[in-house]
């Protein structure tokens with residue numbers, strides 16, 4: 252439906268207007284009392300776009316709505332890849348339970364070198380950098396502190412002595428509402444976010460009910476009337492709260508994309524999803540200490556034309572379409588119709604591809620059913636034994652699920668799963684970007700890297716480098732250049748290559764080092780340098796040019812300089828030896 256169609260549809264909706272393209276126009280100015288918009292499920296919603304949200308949008312951006320995706324953020328002018336589109340401190344953030352003693356619960360930073368976090372002496376669950384962070388957090392932690400103590404006193408065992416992340420985040424949302432009042436801009440901002448209460452899929456009803464139950468317990472409320480001070484006067488309000496939370500929450504990450512918590516930012520929540528995004532949300536941790544932490548940024552990873560919509564991604568876009576669609580439907584309640592999901596041309600998705608059986612260099616679609624006829628895109632060769640590929644992918648998916656589940660508690664078991672499954676999937680012809688080979692490479696790499704700290708040996712280091720190289724090759728086929736996931740993975744590969752070799756191959760070893768991967772000695776250093784330079788290029792886009800690639804970009808830059816001086820020493824050493832040899836011969 253076009254913008255004009257939308258306006259006529261709007262007229263049929265009794266006097267209501269929507270937040271539209273002409274946001275500067277008085278008729279559609281955000282904050283008008285009669286505003287509503289068409290939700291992505293086609294029903295009209297009463298969410299109003301709060302003035303406080305539009306005030307946070309930079310001048311070059313505006314909110315427009317369409318019938319399918321609801322409101323979304325559009326650019327008014329040309330934007331270059333690597334530009335910061337929105338920068339803000341999330342309104343609410345919490346640190347995940349397993350990281351509570353690692354990251355400050357106010358600024359979400361790790362303590363500076365040699366520093367340690369300090370624990371709240373009352374609840375003994377939440378940690379801060381210093382008294383300043385604790386004071387800044389106290390107005391909300393005050394209620395949280397009492398609730399955490401109450402929860403712990405009723406917990407049946409030590410490992411459930413802290414409520415789940417979602418419940419703790421919901422707690423902070425409602426205590427902020429209570430503290431700031433029902434007419435506050437926070438309540439307006441929160442309530443203007445999308446809710447799917449009227450169209451919840453059956454799969455979501457149980458999880459919402461479970462969350463609601465845990466929240467009520469956490470708040471220490473024993474009757475519905477006691478929810479009134481939080482602005483929750485009916486069960487519908489409670490479902491709305493949880494639906495808004497589920498639909499609009501972001502993962503809080505480190506400067507290298509490690510998940511450490513969750514956060515809510517109503518302005519960022521206006522960004523719609525695409526499986527082929529032109530922007531990403533990151534926490535770059537730039538060196539500018541004047542920026543309030545945590546600092547969340549929306550960054551363009553492609554050049555964006557004027558009037559284009561900005562899309563982030565809500566799910567892992569390296570996953571195949573079927574899995575992405577399922578996750579988007581279950582959590583966000585929509586069927587994705589992005590350019591990648593509706594692609595109709597003859598195109599083989601690298602996420603589901605196998606190598607040509609005749610090794611011509613082409614690829615074939617991975618069979619979904621035993622009787623699929625799959626041909627190479629270059630030479631037309633037919634993929635044989637499709638049933639074994641279908642089976643291997645199914646078992647591979649099971650291995651991914653199981654390895655993910657046991658990765659932290661039983662890494663040896665997880666490694667056994669990945670070590671067994673990877674060669675099977677390679678032998679069926681899956682390409683490195685194919686699912687489930689790509690996530691298996693990632694998990695296997697994480698497991699190898701985690702053992703390197705305690706037992707650095709050449710064999711494990713080399714295996715980690717080979718796995719990382721495969722993982723990077725896979726990512727480069729499915730993610731745009733400059734996507735931060737690519738930058739982080741490349742920097743990891745560069746760092747592994749730069750590790751001092753515990754027992755480098757001798758020049759006369761068999762096979763000759765020049766033919767082996769990874770190379771040894773100076774060739775390895777050169778490759779490390781080249782990889783880190785490429786990583787820095789990608790990080791400078793994905794974590795923002797003005798942030799110099801964020802904290803990780805700065806670390807990579809320092810490593811590049813160190814390698815350059817190391818390589819100079821090598822080169823000088825070789826020159827000296829040659830000069831000595833010449834002198835001795837003459």
Ligand SMILES: C[S@@+](CC[C@H](N)C(=O)[O-])C[C@H]1O[C@@H](n2cnc3c(N)ncnc32)[C@H](O)[C@@H]1O
Pocket residue numbers: 290291292319320321322323443444445498499520521522523524525582583584585586587588589
């Ligand atoms: C974080 S909100 C994004 C802003 C939202 N459109 C609004 O009006 O507030 C997420 C919700 O937006 C809608 N949405 C986001 N991306 C979409 C897409 N590509 N297609 C359809 N609906 C989408 C879905 O309803 C989803 O649950």
